Amino acid sequence: MFDGGTRPVPVTELKGVGTALALKLERLGIETVQDLLLHLPLRYQDRTRVLPIGSLRPGDEGVLEGHIVASDIVQGRRRSLLCRLQDGTGTITLRFFHFSAAQKNSLAAGKRVRCFGEARPGPAGLELVHPEYRVIAEDAPAVVEACLTPVYPLTEGLTQGRIRALVDQALGWLDKGIVEDLLPETLRVQWKLPELRQSIRYLHQPPVDADQARLLEGRHPAQRRLAFEELLAHHLSLLKIRHSVREQGAPVLKATGHLSLPFLEQLPFELTGAQRRVAREVARDLNMPVPMLRLVQGDVGSGKTVVAALAALQALENGAQAAVMAPTEILAEQHFNNFSQWLEPLGVNVAWLAGKVKGKQRARELERIANGEAQLVVGTHALFQDEVRFANLAVVVIDEQHRFGVHQRLSLREKGRNGSQTPHQLIMTATPIPRTLTMSAYADLDCSIIDELPPGRTPVNTVVIADSRRDEVIERVRGACREGRQAYWVCTLIEESEALQCQAAEVTAEALREALPELRIGLVHGRLKAAEKADIMARFKAAELDLLVATTVIEVGVDVPNASLMIIENPERLGLAQLHQLRGRVGRGSVESFCVLMYHAPLSQQGRERLAVMRESTDGFRIAEKDLELRGPGEVLGTRQTGMMQFRIADLQRDSDLLPRVKRAAGEIEQAPALMEALIARWLGQGADYAHV
Numbered sequence: 005m006f007d008g009g010t011r012p013v014p015v016t017e018l019k020g021v022g023t024a025l026a027l028k029l030e031r032l033g034i035e036t037v038q039d040l041l042l043h044l045p046l047r048y049q050d051r052t053r054v055l056p057i058g059s060l061r062p063g064d065e066g067v068l069e070g071h072i073v074a075s076d077i078v079q080g081r082r083r084s085l086l087c088r089l090q091d092g093t094g095t096i097t098l099r100f101f102h103f104s105a106a107q108k109n110s111l112a113a114g115k116r117v118r119c120f121g122e123a124r125p126g127p128a129g130l131e132l133v134h135p136e137y138r139v140i141a142e143d144a145p146a147v148v149e150a151c152l153t154p155v156y157p158l159t160e161g162l163t164q165g166r167i168r169a170l171v172d173q174a175l176g177w178l179d180k181g182i183v184e185d186l187l188p189e190t191l192r193v194q195w196k197l198p199e200l201r202q203s204i205r206y207l208h209q210p211p212v213d214a215d216q217a218r219l220l221e222g223r224h225p226a227q228r229r230l231a232f233e234e235l236l237a238h239h240l241s242l243l244k245i246r247h248s249v250r251e252q253g254a255p256v257l258k259a260t261g262h263l264s265l266p267f268l269e270q271l272p273f274e275l276t277g278a279q280r281r282v283a284r285e286v287a288r289d290l291n292m293p294v295p296m297l298r299l300v301q302g303d304v305g306s307g308k309t310v311v312a313a314l315a316a317l318q319a320l321e322n323g324a325q326a327a328v329m330a331p332t333e334i335l336a337e338q339h340f341n342n343f344s345q346w347l348e349p350l351g352v353n354v355a356w357l358a359g360k361v362k363g364k365q366r367a368r369e370l371e372r373i374a375n376g377e378a379q380l381v382v383g384t385h386a387l388f389q390d391e392v393r394f395a396n397l398a399v400v401v402i403d404e405q406h407r408f409g410v411h412q413r414l415s416l417r418e419k420g421r422n423g424s425q426t427p428h429q430l431i432m433t434a435t436p437i438p439r440t441l442t443m444s445a446y447a448d449l450d451c452s453i454i455d456e457l458p459p460g461r462t463p464v465n466t467v468v469i470a471d472s473r474r475d476e477v478i479e480r481v482r483g484a485c486r487e488g489r490q491a492y493w494v495c496t497l498i499e500e501s502e503a504l505q506c507q508a509a510e511v512t513a514e515a516l517r518e519a520l521p522e523l524r525i526g527l528v529h530g531r532l533k534a535a536e537k538a539d540i541m542a543r544f545k546a547a548e549l550d551l552l553v554a555t556t557v558i559e560v561g562v563d564v565p566n567a568s569l570m571i572i573e574n575p576e577r578l579g580l581a582q583l584h585q586l587r588g589r590v591g592r593g594s595v596e597s598f599c600v601l602m603y604h605a606p607l608s609q610q611g612r613e614r615l616a617v618m619r620e621s622t623d624g625f626r627i628a629e630k631d632l633e634l635r636g637p638g639e640v641l642g643t644r645q646t647g648m649m650q651f652r653i654a655d656l657q658r659d660s661d662l663l664p665r666v667k668r669a670a671g672e673i674e675q676a677p678a679l680m681e682a683l684i685a686r687w688l689g690q691g692a693d694y695a696h697v
């Protein structure tokens with residue numbers, strides 16, 4: 005009857021489920037009976053025994069049974085029906101604000117009642133407000149449920165009773181075998197994972213003695229079994245994308261060195277060991293007939309740009325084109341300037357394409373890109389609009405990847421396609437990403453890490469100060485600038501709207517100009533025209549400005565080695581990764597640098613902890629781990645990244661210890677395409693195919 009036990013059974017095959025109910029279930033992400041079985045309870049109630057009323061403490065929840073000894077309508081602030089229920093060990097009040105005459109009559113003195121609710125303190129001892137109740141016969145058989153009662157996440161128009169009944173039906177289908185255990189027996193035995201069907205049944209109907217505390221935390225072996233499988237399915241979906249890309253084939257690029265060697269020669273520095281190692285990993289990938297899919301991670305200032313340039317040059321050495329994309333115009337322009345300076349002396353043609361490149365200039369750049377005259381193209385996401393045609397694109401570099409979502413990353417891959425071949429791709433993150441997240445969010449990529457900073461950097465000293473000491477901080481800026489240094493003043497403001505943020509930055513700049521009349525002060529924020537922004541940045545870089553007041557637009561990439569002091573206002577409002585990124589703007593020269601985190605009191609406990617991490621560490625990897633621990637994966641990866649990281653059961657933080665095993669299991673299952681498809685379909689649905697976004 006079932007083809008291998010994995011055929012999805014629509015919920016409408018359950019008794020009593022019509023279109024209306026099916027729509028409600030769909031709001032909970034439940035379309036099939038299998039989905040329903042994986043819709044797990046939030047918590048449980050214990051209805052397996054009757055509690056003695058005399059033993060109840062506030063907050064206790066359970067079944068009570070006794071006689072009504074008094075029943076009155078009381079006219080307090082709100083009219084209510086109060087019934088006194090007694091069981092020989094004590095008395096408790098049942099309180100109803102809404103009740104019918106029939107209800108009042110049925111709850112008359114002398115009646116025997118069984119009810120369920122939570123005991124709360126009331127004006128005259130403990131009470132149950134609107135308990136579930138039933139009037140029972142004197143000789144009614146003893147209670148009750150054989151196992152714990154599940155409490156499910158609901159949606160409007162769906163009651164607990166209704167969904168419990170549906171799950172009961174679904175468990176009948178479970179016995180008929182509609183959910184097959186797909187994990188290879190060997191792995192299940194090796195890692196002592198409980199059997200799938202048994203786990204599902206356990207979680208819907210835990211026995212009386214189940215460890216409820218553990219269930220509530222989501223750490224019960226039955227839950228871990230499902231979380232493991234869900235993480236595995238997500239991992240496999242990324243591997244599937246990887247396979248489909250790698251099937252496409254890519255141009256084999258030989259490292260001839262005729263451009264890269266002179267390039268390295270003319271750099272004013274030697275590559276670090278880490279840069280050399282990563283560059284070698286990239287060069288090896290480019291020399292293969294399958295598209296490179298590589299993520300380069302490195303702390304701020306670790307020198308990722310040089311590695312990108314070497315990758316691009318390897319394309320050029322083979323007569324092909326390379327594209328470098330950055331998330332903002334400021335950063336793209338900076339790359340354009342760097343690459344032009346580095347590569348034009350070698351006779352390389354560099355083109356520039358951003359949203360602001362318009363009219364004739366744009367037409368000319370498009371023409372140069374299309375006919376192959378432009379060998380290297382630098383730009384923003386404007387690079388991947390339909391009108392852009394490359395003559396022979398072989399390498400794509402995406403910088404500061406976390407600003408782009410996973411889906412964007414994947415669609416770029418498609419756009420860069422050239423006939424049957426796909427360009428090699430190098431993705432660079434702005435800040436380090438904790439290993440567990442790399443393993444889950446970037447499973448489709450190989451990973452290289454630049455784990456060494458160029459020599460001669462002095463670590464930034466970070467101080468945490470309340471904004472009540474603003475005057476001292478201003479004096480500090482004065483002192484630094486008097487010594488010929490430059491400083492940043494970063495406004496991270498409370499206002500939601502960008503307009504208000506910019507306005508507030510203007511106010512701050514005005515106040516600083518008044519307090520520091522001898523300094524040349526510039527202001528950049530998101531509402532300035534790109535040309536104005538670029539002009540101010542250029543003047544700061546040329547030391548024509550002493551102090552740069554900025555919103556967080558300066559976050560990425562800006563490189564001014566003479567700037568050795570950074571003030572960050574309200575740092576408590578930013579993620580640690582973002583703070584680290586900002587702080588990376590200083591400490592690029594040889595003088596000692598400072599970062600002042602000027603918070604607004606009072607700080608929460610977590611706020612204090614987070615700023616302390618910044619003070620104590622300058623290691624981006626450690627900071628990212630801490631951010632993950634304190635704020636969760638959404639904060640670390642950025643909200644756009646997490647779109648696809650919605651788990652039903654798994655929790656990346658709680659279950660991170662499962663990831664190494666998930667990775668190993670994925671490696672095995674990858675060899676069995678049908679199994680892989682079945683797992684992906686079970687957890688991500690039939691339509692889930694990130695390869696075609």
Ligand code: ADP
Nearest residue numbers: 273274275276303304305306307308309310458
């Ligand atoms: P990030 O990894 O943050 O993108 P960049 O590539 O912008 O870092 O490099 C930061 C600065 O360090 C730049 O000024 C760059 O020229 C310089 N740099 C890169 N590699 C080295 C090196 N091996 N030795 C000295 N300076 C280097």
Ligand code: MG
Nearest residue numbers: 308309403561
């Ligand atoms: Mg960079």
